[in-house]
Amino acid sequence: MKQKIIAQGAEAILYKKGKTLTKDRIMKGYRLLELDEKLRKQRTRKEAKLLEKAGKIINSPQLIKLNEKEKIIQMEFIKGKKLSESLDGLRNAVEICRKIGENIAKLHDSGIIHGDLTTSNMILKEESVYFIDFGLGFESHNAEDKAVDLHLIKQALEAKHFKYFDRYFDAVLQGYKVSKGWNEVMKRFEKVEKRGRYKQAY
């Protein structure tokens, strides 16, 4: 079967073959060899672990195989539309944003912080929103970490979907209300916002 390159990011090359998506963490030339090995291994392992956990809670690609030695993750290929490119044209965009908020709430209630919440890391398949790319994710029950996650999606919406940003972010928060941590996280969120612009360090 033919293999097709889907994306080539800073961290990884992604191939599609049939219904399988392979994420291959490539070597970074500027890092020391040993450190590079270690980092790629850790991140691959962590991403696979989170993918597996998230899949039990929300829609995300099924983990097929983890190869720590080769730093390769195989997962289900999600056939759909990337939200970064499609959201603004959808008649039910606000409803989709509410689902995004619900997904975030479910992850957070299970102690998963996505770490890179942007519409480039979300795929719409039929009426379902799939979250992908847990490469910067981690496990935490901390309200601060959850608030920063929300702040990241807010910034991402503002940057990429500025035209409808207010409506979209209101809907995300509406969806997030299902979280059992709502009150505490919202308090924290206000503090994070006051602190000013926040950028994920990596």
Ligand SMILES: Nc1ncnc2c1ncn2[C@@H]1O[C@H](COP(=O)(O)OP(=O)(O)O)[C@@H](O)[C@H]1O
């Ligand atoms: N499981 C998947 N199904 C379909 N497309 C995917 C899948 N995983 C990744 N992609 C595509 O590859 C791109 C890059 O993958 P991602 O995991 O976000 O890597 P990066 O860390 O480089 O951002 C995504 O934006 C998406 O277009």
Ligand SMILES: [Mg+2]
């Ligand atoms: Mg990504």
